[in-house]
Amino acid sequence: MDVLSTEWIGSIAGVLTTVSFLPQVYQAWKTKSTETISMPMLIMMTSGVFLWLVYGILINQMPVIIPNFFTLLSVFVLLRLKLKFK
Amino acid sequence: MDVLSTEWIGSIAGVLTTVSFLPQVYQAWKTKSTETISMPMLIMMTSGVFLWLVYGILINQMPVIIPNFFTLLSVFVLLRLKLKFK
Numbered sequence: 504m505d506v507l508s509t510e511w512i513g514s515i516a517g518v519l520t521t522v523s524f525l526p527q528v529y530q531a532w533k534t535k536s537t538e539t540i541s542m543p544m545l546i547m548m549t550s551g552v553f554l555w556l557v558y559g560i561l562i563n564q565m566p567v568i569i570p571n572f573f574t575l576l577s578v579f580v581l582l583r584l585k586l587k588f589k
Numbered sequence: 590m591d592v593l594s595t596e597w598i599g600s601i602a603g604v605l606t607t608v609s610f611l612p613q614v615y616q617a618w619k620t621k622s623t624e625t626i627s628m629p630m631l632i633m634m635t636s637g638v639f640l641w642l643v644y645g646i647l648i649n650q651m652p653v654i655i656p657n658f659f660t661l662l663s664v665f666v667l668l669r670l671k672l673k674f675k
Contacts, residue, residue: 551605
């Protein structure tokens with residue numbers, strides 16, 4: 504496979520995993536219900552994505568910084584919703 | 590920050606985001622309940638992680654292949670549980 508196709512696959516992968524938490528945030532916010540969402544999952548995901556962001560800043564790589572910045576926003580909002588609607 | 594510390598931060602980030610779905614899989618399996626987990630989130634996450642794995646194989650990078658292989662297993666099991674326990 505050529506380099507351009509490989510880069511496209513990586514970019515689509517990045518967009519999908521970055522925006523995937525948005526429908527979860529929307530559902531949690533709309534239904535005000537989060538009881539089957541695992542709290543340890545949210546804590547590990549928030550810490551992990553935060554460290555990815557720090558890592559991206561340290562190596563100065565925008566393709567690591569940008570998706571992880573948006574994913575961090577989503578999982579942080581989800582964590583707040585989880586704490587609000589137990 | 591030195592290179593070794595930066596690599597450690599990246600590694601910890603990778604481990605955290607990779608294993609974060611495990612408590613979610615465990616909770617869904619134990620409680621047999623997944624109604625507040627968003628189906629669009631699971632579909633996007635499964636497709637996205639699958640494409641990350643394909644991308645990792647294409648660029649032949651084990652640090653991309655290994656975490657995404659394990660994350661794919663977790664999200665796939667979660668998707669199966671979501672379909673089973675509506």
